[in-house]
Amino acid sequence: MAVRPLAVRRQAQFEHRNGSSISSIAARLGLPYQTVRTWCRHEGAPDSRFTEDRCFRCRPATPADHAQYAYLLGAYLGDGHLVTSAKVPVLRISCTEVYPDLMDQTERAMLATLANRVQRIRQKGCVNLQSYSKHWPCLFPQAGPGKKHERKIELEPWQRATVLDHPGAFVRGLFHSDGCRAVNRITKAGRTYEYPRYLFANESADILALCGWALDLLGVAWRLNRRNSLSVARRDAVALLDRHVGPKS
Incomplete structure (x- = not known):
């Protein structure tokens, strides 16, 4: 892959975050599809060193906003999906695009819980808020193959304790x-x-x-x-x- 100016790479990533397809970006910029795909697919995947100190399950002494986590847990159980098959796990929460305040609340909860950054990926009729971290599975042990209604969903004791403290947020x-x-x-x-x-x-x-x-x-x-x-x-x-x-x- 040829070295490209950083500004071009950032422009491609910006357009992809705002809903443009990789093929359309590549055509407009006159770049190989694979180059743009690599930029956009890996954009936002942080080095795990930046998030491991924030995982309150791995480091119990880490300060955590448990009310925001309770909110995020509810959002995940409703319209969330945790992809664990990728090199770096990615948490995605789908929000209907007509509710911008809900997107802002979800993003704040992700940032307060673990995320260093949150991407907004536009899909037809909705926006996927997503964040990469190898520690998302620590916080959402309910993740697994298949749809949620096709497998058992139970809260861990520590999650139940969090909901007991913050039932309104959940x-x-x-x-x-x-x-x-x-x-x-x-x-x-x-x-x-x-x-x-x-x-x-x-x-x-x-x-x-x-x-x-x-x-x-x-x-x-x-x-x-x-x-x-x-x-x-x-x-x-x-x-x-x-x-x-x-x-x-």
């Missing part, structure tokens, strides 16, 4: 990823009534149960409204959950 991460606050409408005796409610949907019965457990910790009444969904609809329960979650933005 629930916020879950609802920000796989939940919503919407207006429900019902018609009785010719009259239409409206009321707000929260819904959390996930194909994993284990993750649904974890959401219910955390809601119980907060004292929020809930019920299963479908096989793969739970609902928070009582007025007092919605008001209580508003204090911890609130509408997406």
Whole structure:
């Protein structure tokens, strides 16, 4: 691979982070596809020395923002994926592109937990926030082959202790990823009534149960409204959950 000016490499990486394909970047810059692919695929993969001192599992004395980790854990269980087959593991959290504040919250949680930098990779209808570190598997032992609903999902004792300390942050991460606050409408005796409610949907019965457990910790009444969904609809329960979650933005 020929040596290229650093500015050209950074420009290619910037365009790729903002959604341009490798082939289109290579064509525009007049560079070999393999050159641009190497730049972009390895961009953002830090030397493990920069993150190993921040892993609070490997170094228990390391200061950690456990509330941010609880939020990130909820987001991971909802719309996250940890790739462990790569040379450096990469954590990806998918966010719908219409909610920029949720992307900012997720990025802050990743940075506060372990990440030195977070990339935003645009996909059709969503943005993948991703960060490389060999220590992400230390913090997300639930990672494994296949889809989450096809395998057992259990929290480690130290993770359960974190959720016990920060149930609101954990629930916020879950609802920000796989939940919503919407207006429900019902018609009785010719009259239409409206009321707000929260819904959390996930194909994993284990993750649904974890959401219910955390809601119980907060004292929020809930019920299963479908096989793969739970609902928070009582007025007092919605008001209580508003204090911890609130509408997406």
